[in-house]
Amino acid sequence: MSQLQVSTTVNGDPVEFLCEPDESLMDVLRDRLGLTGTKEGCGSGDCGACSVTVDGRLVCSCLVLGAEAQGREIGTIEGMAKGEQLHTLQKKFLEHAALQCGICTPGILVAAEALLKENPDPTETEVRYWLAGNLCRCTGYDKIIRAVMDAATEMRGA
Amino acid sequence: MPLDTQHENQIRDFKVVGTRPVRPDGLDKVTGRARYGADMSLPGMIFGEIVRSTHAHAKIISIDTSAAEALPGVHAVITRADFPAQQAGMIDTLDHCMADAEVLYDGHAVAAVAASSKSLARRAAALVKVKYEALPHVTDVDAAAATGAPLVKMGIESNIVDTHEFGHGDVEKGFAEADVIVERTFTTEATHQGYIEPHACVANMGGDGVADIWCCTQGHFMVRNTCAAIMGMSASQLRVTASEIGGGFGGKTCVYIEPTALALSKKAGRPVKIVMSRQDVFLASGPTASSSIDVKIGARKDGTLVAGLATLRYQGGAWGGSLVNMGAMAAFACYDIPNVKAVGHDILANRPKLAAYRAPSAPMAAFAIESAMTEMCEKLEVDPLDFRLKNCARAGTKSSYGPTYGEIGLEATLQAAKDHPHWSAPLPEGQGRGVACGFWFNFGGQTSSSLNINEDGTVGLSVGTPDIGGSRAAMCQMAAEALGIPYEKVRAIVADTASLGYNDVTDGSRTTFASGLAVINSANQAVERLCERAAQTWDIPVEAVEWKDGAAHPAGANAGNFAPLTLAEIAADSGSTGGPISGHSEINADGAGVSFGTHICDAEVDQETGRTTITRYTVIQDAGKAIHPDYVEGQFQGGAVQGIGWALNEEYIYGEDGRLQNAGFLDYRIPVASDLPMIDTQILEIPNPGHPYGVRGVGETPIVPPLATVAHAIKGSCGQRMTSIPMSPPKVLAALKGRTA
Numbered sequence A: 001m002s003q004l005q006v007s008t009t010v011n012g013d014p015v016e017f018l019c020e021p022d023e024s025l026m027d028v029l030r031d032r033l034g035l036t037g038t039k040e041g042c043g044s045g046d047c048g049a050c051s052v053t054v055d056g057r058l059v060c061s062c063l064v065l066g067a068e069a070q071g072r073e074i075g076t077i078e079g080m081a082k083g084e085q086l087h088t089l090q091k092k093f094l095e096h097a098a099l100q101c102g103i104c105t106p107g108i109l110v111a112a113e114a115l116l117k118e119n120p121d122p123t124e125t126e127v128r129y130w131l132a133g134n135l136c137r138c139t140g141y142d143k144i145i146r147a148v149m150d151a152a153t154e155m156r157g158a
Numbered sequence B: 001m002p003l004d005t006q007h008e009n010q011i012r013d014f015k016v017v018g019t020r021p022v023r024p025d026g027l028d029k030v031t032g033r034a035r036y037g038a039d040m041s042l043p044g045m046i047f048g049e050i051v052r053s054t055h056a057h058a059k060i061i062s063i064d065t066s067a068a069e070a071l072p073g074v075h076a077v078i079t080r081a082d083f084p085a086q087q088a089g090m091i092d093t094l095d096h097c098m099a100d101a102e103v104l105y106d107g108h109a110v111a112a113v114a115a116s117s118k119s120l121a122r123r124a125a126a127l128v129k130v131k132y133e134a135l136p137h138v139t140d141v142d143a144a145a146a147t148g149a150p151l152v153k154m155g156i157e158s159n160i161v162d163t164h165e166f167g168h169g170d171v172e173k174g175f176a177e178a179d180v181i182v183e184r185t186f187t188t189e190a191t192h193q194g195y196i197e198p199h200a201c202v203a204n205m206g207g208d209g210v211a212d213i214w215c216c217t218q219g220h221f222m223v224r225n226t227c228a229a230i231m232g233m234s235a236s237q238l239r240v241t242a243s244e245i246g247g248g249f250g251g252k253t254c255v256y257i258e259p260t261a262l263a264l265s266k267k268a269g270r271p272v273k274i275v276m277s278r279q280d281v282f283l284a285s286g287p288t289a290s291s292s293i294d295v296k297i298g299a300r301k302d303g304t305l306v307a308g309l310a311t312l313r314y315q316g317g318a319w320g321g322s323l324v325n326m327g328a329m330a331a332f333a334c335y336d337i338p339n340v341k342a343v344g345h346d347i348l349a350n351r352p353k354l355a356a357y358r359a360p361s362a363p364m365a366a367f368a369i370e371s372a373m374t375e376m377c378e379k380l381e382v383d384p385l386d387f388r389l390k391n392c393a394r395a396g397t398k399s400s401y402g403p404t405y406g407e408i409g410l411e412a413t414l415q416a417a418k419d420h421p422h423w424s425a426p427l428p429e430g431q432g433r434g435v436a437c438g439f440w441f442n443f444g445g446q447t448s449s450s451l452n453i454n455e456d457g458t459v460g461l462s463v464g465t466p467d468i469g470g471s472r473a474a475m476c477q478m479a480a481e482a483l484g485i486p487y488e489k490v491r492a493i494v495a496d497t498a499s500l501g502y503n504d505v506t507d508g509s510r511t512t513f514a515s516g517l518a519v520i521n522s523a524n525q526a527v528e529r530l531c532e533r534a535a536q537t538w539d540i541p542v543e544a545v546e547w548k549d550g551a552a553h554p555a556g557a558n559a560g561n562f563a564p565l566t567l568a569e570i571a572a573d574s575g576s577t578g579g580p581i582s583g584h585s586e587i588n589a590d591g592a593g594v595s596f597g598t599h600i601c602d603a604e605v606d607q608e609t610g611r612t613t614i615t616r617y618t619v620i621q622d623a624g625k626a627i628h629p630d631y632v633e634g635q636f637q638g639g640a641v642q643g644i645g646w647a648l649n650e651e652y653i654y655g656e657d658g659r660l661q662n663a664g665f666l667d668y669r670i671p672v673a674s675d676l677p678m679i680d681t682q683i684l685e686i687p688n689p690g691h692p693y694g695v696r697g698v699g700e701t702p703i704v705p706p707l708a709t710v711a712h713a714i715k716g717s718c719g720q721r722m723t724s725i726p727m728s729p730p731k732v733l734a735a736l737k738g739r740t741a
């Protein structure tokens, strides 16, 4: 299969890569660009571990083709902290112990950031429904919901 | 350490233990830097793919690999013939990883390929042609146990392969004394551990036969020993490094793909990475046993239990080992019953080989027994907590599985449940409230750790038990506590198999207990050596030196008048006082403390759809001592939610053809955030005398009570007594309409 050449932006950096026409954005990020913070839990859009943003929109990168990144801006977990400065959500996840194994964490952080951009003052129910596409098998979600609500409060105050 | 060893200082002022510091691996895990099983790449690495059976049971007539081998970019194709002949102990293990003469379940591996890209590997796998002769199959536990059932594999005479019995007293006599008897049959379907990270590994074998494996596992020493035995290697030729692990819950305590990756790497002469798809994870890893359980209990009019009898039938796949023995042991463990018997039958079925799942086998048994107890309460018209308080096991009770209990916390959790605001809160119209308890043994086991005092006064700690949910934080806390230094000074790593002595797998809630014990021992040994250096510096006998608050002090006035030497000061001089200072511990930890929990649940059943919504949930459990309370609460919450998923939705669904119908997260539905309320927790601390800080394991018990707790709440909400798990909407609806689902 002949490969496609794609020019895109990942976490603000200009990036070029070759990929197969049927290769997912998740595989491109992980296998070709070395950005393994984006996780694969299912490859079928059911777990949210591969969550990234494309032009600011939250997507499952396993359901997007690498070729679709052409001319877009991709955001991944690796771009969330600014240098040494963690994002408020990242800090709150640590403070609230909102991760156990941590495999769902990058996807949930990316999804939660997208939520707070759209709705800076979500109710608990809104957080729960927004994150319903992100599976976590370890925590029972309690501490995750608390961390997101707490981050929202702090971000509104700042 | 003998069981009766009593540790001093259990109730003491802890400085670090019991606090809630940020975990040492936290930053890596919120920034995407942490490397899990599938995140490793090596130069020259190629990709493996496994070819799997499409039959529930069939004889393999032939495997034609020629087309796959001819595809450019394919470096190796293997079948069972590429593995060396096995010794008896390893045959079943390898059979499950790669079929021999017959396939025993849908998804059973029959061949594997390795190619230069993932897509090429997939294409090559599709080119492997396998000819089968279909054989009769059976996947249901009761059907497999019935006379005349199809035999699960060739060469056996019955699918019932083992029977275990526990108990004491005379149950016939007990039932004769009973005024009220409850007798029922319960069934539970198999569930999967559902860790979000699929199994993944990279194996790299050189031409000299020396190899490395990187993989996500709960026990890298187990992976080394198993793979080395299968491949005919010595342990020293194979080094296994445990990656970060994205959930296990017992499901990563055995090998699935590692021997295959090693065999492919050997044949290809290249590093080989295998990552299971989610479909493969469901088809060929995990799951739990499915079960069918008959329960009979008898009580006097005054509410005293006099007899309990349970017959448990568990199927755990085509190789036996359904762990029904643990179910039979755990069944009546919460009760003090004079006449009690539990019999467990281990039954084969054409399904994947069971793997442990959090308190393996106990949730099904507890569902049956606790549901029967609740029904007994209804018949006697007594409060379910008062009934349990009257009949619960206490210190001195002879347990239903043999040992006599020491200090245990069941009564305390029941009392705490009674006092909890949840129990007395008014129940909204249409909702029901349930309560049930649960038990787990907890394990110790072989453990080794090593602790190095660095010259700058910081500490490097090596443990051999993978960190599946924040255990590194707890290890650092225990080391800091024992050394008397701040938490931030200690850094823990999970060391590879070449760096430490053997460590059993992380299971049975043993890590904080056993690895913690080894860490404390290591720290204590380092303290002895630090005291020796101080004694040497002061030129006094070492007995005259004592360690407190992170420094050596002269013990009493007679020892001399020296200013204390801190750990950092002794460490800085270590080069000139005798060299590096470290501490080690190699133990076979005994004295794990059993743990009990009581759960309360409110639920509402939608009369039109049969869907159950959990509206409030409370977990109360004895932790012995909570080293890091956040992670203890997290274990309570996570375990309870897994139990709720098991109770309400999760199940393996096999078709008439013996093939799995729902091998994906869309059709095997685990709880999502919008399904749940906050999960309230209450940690009780009844110290385990077998651990210096009083630790009991905490991770297993929380999955045990939810099945019966939720069933009780459903009964309260809609009046239906559900005896079959999962209590999914179609089943509840059928019960409401008075028919079978």
Ligand code: FES
Pocket (backbone or CB within 6 Å): A039, A040, A041, A042, A043, A044, A045, A046, A047, A048, A049, A050, A051, A060, A061, A062, A063
């Ligand atoms: S990997 Fe994309 S949703 Fe699961």
Ligand code: FES
Pocket (backbone or CB within 6 Å): A098, A099, A100, A101, A102, A103, A104, A105, A135, A136, A137, A138, A139, B196, B246, B247
């Ligand atoms: S922390 Fe393990 S899956 Fe969420």
